[in-house]
C-alpha cells in the first residue's frame with residue numbers, strides 16, 4: 001500500500017534521515033526550511049512515475065541475463081541452454097551522470113542520489129510460440145521501453161534457435177513476434193466489442209476506430225511505433241498496453257573477439273541503416289565484457305577499459321540512450337545534505353518538475369532559482385553565478401532544461 005509519511009524535525013539531521021531511509025527502504029527528502037521530513041515509500045514513488053521501467057527482451061540465449069547482470073551488478077546464473085520458466089528479475093540501475101559527480105566534489109554532500117531506471121529480465125521470446133510469448137508480454141506489458149538484445153557472438157556451446165547467426169533476421173523475427181502479439185490483442189478486443197454490441201452495448205467509437213487502424217498496420221507487419229497517432233487516439237489506446245509501440249533500443253551483443261572488429265562494425269551499420277527513420281536506436285556491446293567490468297572496483301575497471309582502448313563501458317551508453325529515447329531529462333538539486341538528479345519528461349514546466357520532489361512544493365510553488373550546470377561550473381558555484389547575474393528567477397511556466405540546477409522557493 002503506497003504511503004506518504006511526514007515527520008516534523010527542527011534541523012537537518014543526516015543520521016536520522018539515513019536511519020529512517022533504511023527503516024522504510026525508501027527515499028527521504030527535506031524541504032528548504034528544513035522542518036519537514038517526508039518518507040515516500042517505493043510503491044508511492046513508482047505511482048508518481050519516479051521509476052522508469054525498461055524490459056530486456058530477445059530470443060533465447062541472446063545474452064539478456066548477462067546484460068541484466070552487468071547493468072544491475074547482480075550475479076544471476078546464465079546458462080548455455082534456453083531458460084523456459086522462472087522468476088522475473090528486477091533491478092534498479094543508476095543513470096551515470098558526470099554532472100552529479102562534479103557537484104558532489106563541490107558540495108561533499110552527506111548523500112548522493114542519481115536518477116534511476118528499473119530494468120527487468122525474463123525468459124526469451126520464441127518464433128511462432130504465441131503461448132510462451134504471451135507469458136512474456138503479460139509480465140512486461142507495463143514497461144516504458146524495451147532493450148532488445150540481438151545475438152552476434154558465436155559460441156557453439158551456447159544453444160541457439162537457428163542454424164546460423166544472422167542479427168538482422170533475428171531482430172526482424174522478434175519484431176514480428178511483437179506485431180503478432182499485438183494483432184492477437186486487437187482481434188480479441190474487437191471480438192469483445194462485437195459481442196457487447198450483440199447484447200446491446202454501445203462500443204467506444206474512438207477506441208474501435210483506433211483498433212481498426214492498428215489492425216491495418218499490424219496486418220501489414222508494421223510495428224505500431226512506426227504509425228502516427230493523434231493525441232486522442234493515443235489516449236484511447238493507452239490502456240491496451242501494446243508491445244510493438246514501445247520505444248526500443250537494439251543492443252547487438254558481440255563477442256569479445258569482435259570488440260574492435262570490422263565484422264562487428266559492419267553488422268552494426270547494417271542494422272542501423274535498416275532501422276533508419278524508425279523509432280529504434282541500435283548500439284553494440286559485448287555482454288560478457290560488460291559483466292566483467294561491472295564486477296570490478298572503479299580503479300580496476302578504469303585500467304581494464306584503458307587496456308581495451310575504450311573510454312567508458314558501453315553499458316553507460318545503453319542506459320543513456322534508453323533514457324533519451326523515452327524523452328527523459330534530469331534536473332539537479334544540490335546542497336551539503338544531498339546532491340540529486342531528478343527524472344522528468346522533456347517539456348515539463350517548473351511547477352510540475354517541483355511536484356517530482358514533493359506535491360507540497362508543486363502546490364506552494366513561488367519561483368525557481370535556476371542556473372545551468374555549465375554556468376555553475378564556469379562561474380565557480382551558486383554564489384559566483386548569482387554575482388554574475390546567471391542565477392535566474394523563473395516562474396511556474398518555465399520549461400526545465402536538462403542539467404538545470406534548481407532551488408525551488410515555495411510556501412505551504
Ligand SMILES: Nc1nc2c(ncn2[C@@H]2O[C@H](COP(=O)(O)OP(=O)(O)OP(=O)(O)O)[C@@H](O)[C@H]2O)c(=O)[nH]1
Nearest residue numbers: 060061062063064065066078079082083124287288
Ligand atoms: N562469448 C560470449 N558469450 C556470451 C555473451 N553474452 C552472453 N554469453 C553467453 O551466452 C549464454 C547465455 O547467456 P544469457 O545471458 O543467459 O542469455 P539469455 O538471453 O538470458 O538466455 P535465456 O534467458 O535462456 O533466453 C551464457 O553462457 C553466456 O555466458 C558474450 O558477449 N560473449
Ligand SMILES: [Mg+2]
Nearest residue numbers: 064065083122
Ligand atoms: Mg536469461
